[in-house]
Amino acid sequence: MSARPAVAVTGLGLVSPLGIGIEATWSGLLAGVSRAATDGLLQGLPVDFCCAVPGFDADDLLGRRLAWRLEPYxxxxxxAAREAVADAGLDPASWEGSRVAVVLGTGGTSTRHFDKQFKNFAAERHDRVSPLFIPRCLTNLTAGEISSDLRAFGPSLSxxxxxxxxxTAIGLGRDLLLSGSCDIAVVGGAESAxxxxxxxxxxxxxxxxxRVSAPAEASRPFDSDRDGFVLGEGAGIFVLERADDAQARSARxxxxxxxxxxxxxxxxxTTPDPEGRGTELATRSALADAGMTAADIGHINAHGTATVIGDAAEAAMLGRVFTHAPPVTATKSLMGHALGASAxxxxxxxxxxxxxxxxxxxANLDRVDDTAGELDLVMEKPRDVVAEAALSTSFGFGGQNAALVLTAA
Incomplete structure (x- = not known):
């Protein structure tokens, strides 16, 4: 399999429990402290904590009318999409909208909205069921909202x-660019758990x-005392362009x-293959697609959910494929698991x-579990590296696996 052309990332937009925007998020990553905390929204539940986006004021950021219509994710x-497009130095008012695609990934619709409306329905209060119930629960509507907001009239996919x-959305957006179906792809994921x-x-x-008594210590990938993941939320949006096009307009x-x-x-x-055969296939396919070998990877951001079975299966796979043991991190330890947005x-x-x-x-990696094998896990503090290429792995229910190879500018 020969390598396909790489596509350039010219814009990023980030909303996560680590911060809103690129700079705030990077600072949060370097701080190395989990954002898990008790959440009043979950009061009284067996697990009453999560990782929430701090200071997210949708009315201020989007305007009250638009914010009212949309689910949190x-x-x-x-x-995040607006930030990514601005970061790319692009203006939706002047671009050729028919050549701009939107691809958004999300694991599921808003259960917060479902919960409220089904309570009304169950109580026979049919007149209290929101007329926006159906639109707000359709997974494709968020991609549609982004397309409308950005005047992006090309393929709009969920x-x-x-x-x-x-x-998966990032990979599909790359395919659309390389096939000539668009010239700009606004892609990524969003979800609120x-x-x-x-x-x-x-x-x-x-x-x-x-760990309801110590939420900040709860998410601990590859640790011998791990006992499950922590819910999170957020959105990550990329602006992708063909490398030649980005160069032609002198894009950063x-x-x-x-x-x-x-x-x-x-x-x-729901349970991953304990031998990691499917995840290995996705990882090796990503390497082949990039025209690289495992030895070319200088850093790995692991899926690392902090579940006993999941971490063990992933560690076994990474140990088999990457025998040179590049530095491995697992950032769900810091921001929780934002489900469809995490990847x-x-x-x-x-x-x-x-x-x-x-x-x-x-974060919280105090005692490395035996199942982690010889992985070079980044512990105690951030680590300086010299790396031209890195891997990000993402796996989900249904045995859905995806891997991305990314390279430096």
Whole structure:
């Protein structure tokens, strides 16, 4: 398999528990402190904490009328999309909108909105069910809102591959560019898991950490005392262009999407293949797509959810593929698990690590579990690196796997 052309990342927009905007997010990453905290929205539940976006005022950022119409994750997606386009030095008022595509990944619709409307329905208060109930619950509507806001009239697509959704959207956007279907692709992921029914649902599955007395210590990927993940929220948006087009307009380039790989475990609807065969296929496909070998990768941002089975399976796969043991981080330890947004956010973090040649620390990693093998896990403080290429891995329910190879500018 020969390498396909890389595409340039000319814009980034980030909304996460680590901060709003590129600079705030990078500062949050370097601080190395988990943002998990008790949340009044989850009061009284078995797991009452999460990682929320700090200081997110949708009325101020979007205007009250627009903010009222949108679900929280859609608000975050739109704020991040606007930042990404501005960061790319592009103006939707003057671009050729028919040549601009939007691809957004999300794992599911807003359970917060579902919860409220179904309570009205169950109580036979049909007149209290919102007329926006259906539009606000459709997964494609957020991509549509971004297309409308940015005057992007090319393909407008939504993808849902669980926690790999953001990476899948980035890969699909790259395909659209390379096929000539568009000249600019606004891509990424958005989701908010900050909802009562979501917390209860994952808690009943045994997927969440139960450290209610010490939330900031709860997310601990690859640690021997890990007991599950922490819910998060956010949005990560990329502006992609063909490298030649970016060069022609003298655009500032953050880096490149050099390779994308996807696969299915075909194993179980929620539990990953313990041998990591599907994740290995996605990883090796991304390397082949980039025309690289494992030895070319200088840093890895692991999926690292802090579940016992998931971390062990991923560690086994990474150990087999990357025998030279590049530095590995797991940024869900800092921002929690934003489900469909996580892959896009982590791809952005990986790109920022390449830009700054510095890898964020894995928070709460006190005792490395035996299943981590010989992985070179970044502990205690961020680590300076010399790396031209890095990998971001993302895996989800349904055995959905995605991997991205990113390269420095």
């Amino acid at each position: 859609a608000q975050m997606a739109l704020v 993808v849902s591959t669980a926690c790999a959704s953001g990476a 900050r909802a009562r029914v979501t917390s209860v649902g994952f808690s009943r599955m045994g997927a969440l950490s139960t 380039v953050h880096g490149h999407i050099a390779g994308f790989g996807a696969s299915a475990d075909g194993h179980h609807f 896009a956010l982590e791809a952005a973090f990986t790109l920022l690590a390449l830009t700054h040649q510095r890898v964020p620390v894995i």
